[in-house]
Amino acid sequence: MAEEFAPAKVNLCLHVTGRREDGYHLLDRLVVFANVGDTLRFEQADTFSLEITGPFAAAIEPEPDNLISRAAAQLGNLVPGAAVSLSKALPVAAGIGGGSADAAATLRGLLALYGIDPAEVDTLDAMALALGADVPACLRSKALRMMGIGEQISNIQPFPPLPAVLVNPGVAVPTGPIFKALDLAQPSTGGAGLSTLPEQGFSSGAAVVQWLRGQRNDLQAPAIAIAPEVGHALEALSADQNCRLARMSGSGATCFGLFDTSDEADEFAARLTRQQTGWWVVSTIFQ
Structure with missing residues (x-):
């Protein structure tokens, strides 16, 4: 048996820098990964099967x-089959890369299940990109700068x-719909990319927050126009005196707030959970 953790991917910032002729938008973003996510378990089998459990299982078929299933199919020539179990802990269509x-x-779990070294699969990155623009980054699951449609990746260390x-x-x-709304608001989509990143990485959380500002x-603005609840989440985060920065991740609706300490984050999360019983709120660590 093999087990893999699928951490939430959070866009700390996301600049739309252009749009290709085929309609794909070009992005420049800084992404990190949380210590909250889905869990997948794999057992060898002659064919492929998938069981989904967890608090957000009903949102996925x-x-x-x-x-x-598509990821397993990509490895069809390398692995005969597997019984896969997904414990779905992340909300769906939430801007935190759960599916990716x-x-x-x-990909990682099936290779591990059959004892295949990922370094020996020359086409692994191509398989990942074929599944989605964010999948190559999720293969690495560490602080990264992503450019283009997601194929240009560079490490950010230390973070x-x-x-x-x-x-x-x-x-x-x-x-x-979020990108469509952006195109309607800005027909000539294509802004500046990220500001220059520190050559030696980030030395502290305060340095990250200062740069992110x-x-x-x-x-974010198109998402709020479509789903005003995003604005309500940002207002709740920004209202806390210990929150250093509040922003939406990806295309939403998940938002994040950065804090100086885990105790401050835990305290705020517990209080907001009591106030907003229908919201998904979790204290975490980005890295």
Whole structure:
């Protein structure tokens, strides 16, 4: 048996820098991974099967076009089959890369199950990119700069652990309508990329926050227009005196707040959970 953790991927900032002729948007973003996520277990089998459990299981169907099923199909020539169990702990269509993380974990897990060294699979990155723009980053699951449609990846080291709180106001926000709204608002989509990153990485959480204040998420305003609940989540985070920065992740609806200490993040998360019983709120660490 093999087990893989599929951590939430959080976009600390996201700049839309252009759009290709085929419609794909070009992005420049800084992504990190949380210590909260889905869990996948794998057992050898003659054929592929998928069982889904967990608090967000009802939002996913174990269909052939599920990202986990597609990831397994990518490895069809290398692995004969597997019984896969997904414990779905992350909300769906939430801007934190849950599906991409699951796909990446499936690639890692199936290779581990059959004792195949990922370094020996020359086409692994190509398989990941074929599954989705975020899957190559999720294969690595560490602080990265992502450019283009997701194929240009560079490490950011060192990167300090960041105490944080993730907040989803209980609404699903599909990515397509958000980008469409952005295109309608800005027909000539294409802003500046990220500010220059420190050559030696970030020395502290305070340094990360200071740099992030000069960045943005270009999808935040369109998301709030479509789902005002995103704005309510950001307001709740920003209202806390210990929250150093509040922003939406990806295309939403999940937002995050950065804190100086885990105790401050834990205290805020517990209080917000009591106040907003229908929201998904979790204290975590980004790294």
